[in-house]
Amino acid sequence: MLTPYRRVLSEPGALAFSGAALVARLPISMIGLGIVLLISTVTGSYGLAGSVSAVFLISNALLTVPQGRLLDQWGQARVLTTxxxxxxxxxxxxVVAVQADWPLVTxxxxxxxxGATLPAVGPSVRARWSHRLHRPADVxxxxxxxxxLDEVVFIVGPILVTVLATGWRSWSGLAVAIVVGLVGTLGYASLRATQPPARRRSADDGPRPPMPWRAIAAIALVALLLGTALGAAEVITVAFTEEAGVKRWAGFLLALWAAGSLVGGVVTGSIQWQRGPGGRLRWATLGLAVAMAPLPWIGSVAVLAMVLFVGGLAVAPSLIATNSLVEQTVPSGRLSEGMALVHTGIVAGVAxxxxxxxxxxxxxxxxxxxLIPVVAGVAGALAARLTPR
Structure with a gap:
């Protein structure tokens, strides 16, 4: 089962840049939850906490595509470091504004x-893989x-930020996310030998390769609905554990969800698929919608843990198929931009x-x-039928 993974990791420099990108992405799973934990603890309002988290995510969604364009044109090292x-x-x-009770506008x-300046490490590392590998199966x-590895991030991150924020200081989870993100991103950006070449264009280069907007729009819609389901479920799970009097278990439950996704991702990557990514996306999103259906009627934390794990089995396969579909659809010179569009769709749904x-x-x-993630999951399964076959 692990042979395909060993083959791609044997590519020179692959283990280093993939490992560095893993560390750099860890804050992605910590910041939103860290904001919710910090603000809900200080103010007692999940509505305010969710709105601040949403502002972070919306600004990230709006600026990720321009950042992807800059990554293609100016290179990963320069853009990510800035x-x-x-x-x-x-x-x-x-963190200072919340702790010091500064005006909310701050x-x-x-x-x-x-959110606007969150480094687009996920899209950039996938573009780096596409540059280094040549066989579609290896990509x-x-x-x-x-x-x-994204699921490893979402297993470790929520547990770490929840333990820190509930067991020590409400701001400590965000503080660790800040340090880890800084160290990981600078380390990843320093590995210049494996990054795709910058593709700065001049007037003599002619028009940019056209983006297949109809196909990308359908894929981005699926990503948006998946993001809505994932973003809502994260906040709701924290509140569910607080209502049950076991808020300290919120990170564990979210980690179980990510663990299910990790298992689904490992299996997906080890199979040489005969079905294309479009077909896999339709089946994976359908499985996610079915698995999430019982959530509104669960009253036990133990039962919720099992349902979240089972639902997680379909998350990574959905995202893998989404990224593979983008890689096969967009021109190579605009791959970071295409990946960023899908990332934007996910984040725009999370907010x-x-x-x-x-x-x-x-x-x-x-x-x-x-009910929110359930409806979003069903809508995502329907939207997947609009993507390219």
Whole structure:
């Protein structure tokens, strides 16, 4: 089962840049949850916490595509180093603003700047794999590997930020995320030998390769709905554990969900698929919708843990198929931009999902709020049928 993974990791420099990207991506699973834990602890409002988290995510969604364009044109090292410097300052400002009870506009502004400058390490590492590998099967395996590592991030990150924020200081989870993101991104950006060449264009180069917008729009819609389901479920799970009197278990439950996704990703990457990524995407999103259907009617933390694990089995296969479909659809010179568009779709869904979840939690409780990811999952399965075959 692991032979395909060994083959792609034997590529010179692959283990180093993939490992560095893993560390650099760890804050992705910590920042949103860290904001929710910090603000809900300080103010007692999940609605406010969700809205600040949403501002962070929305600004990230709006600026990821331009950042992807810059990555293609100016190279990964220059763009990522600049982004992480500004991002670090913004998040430090956010923590100080909440702790010092500064005006809310300061908190929102810091969240917006932090989201806008979050380094696009996920899209860039997939573009790096596509540059280094030449066989489509190897590229698909590499994307599966990165999706598995994404799930490692979402196993370790939520547990770490929850333990720190609930067991020590409410701001400590975000503080660790800031340091890890800075160190990991600078380490990844320093590995220049394996990055794709910058493709700065001049007037003599002619028009840019056309982007297949119809196909990309369909894929981005699926990503948006998946993001809505994932973003809502994260916030709701934290609230569910608090209502049950076991808030300290929130990170564990989210890690179980990520663990299920990790298992699904490992299996997906080890199979030489005869079915194309479009067909796999339709089946994976259908499986996710079915698995999430029981969530609003669960009253036990133990049962919730089992359902989240089973639902997680379909998350990574959905995301792997999405990225593979983009890689096969967009021109190579715009791959980082194409990957960023899908990332934007996911983040653009996470933001309203988290915000709406916070409002419903405050009004009706966590169980009712679980209807949001259920509806989003069903809509995502339907939207997957619009993607290229």
């Amino acid at each position: 982004a992480i410097a500004v991002h670090t300052v913004a998040l430090v400002l956010l 908190t929102y502004a810091a969240a917006a700047l932090g 698909a395996t590499a994307y599966a590997l990165e999706s598995v 309203p999902g988290a915000t709406l979840a916070g409002l419903v939690i405050d009004a009706q409780g966590a169980s009712t709020a679980y």
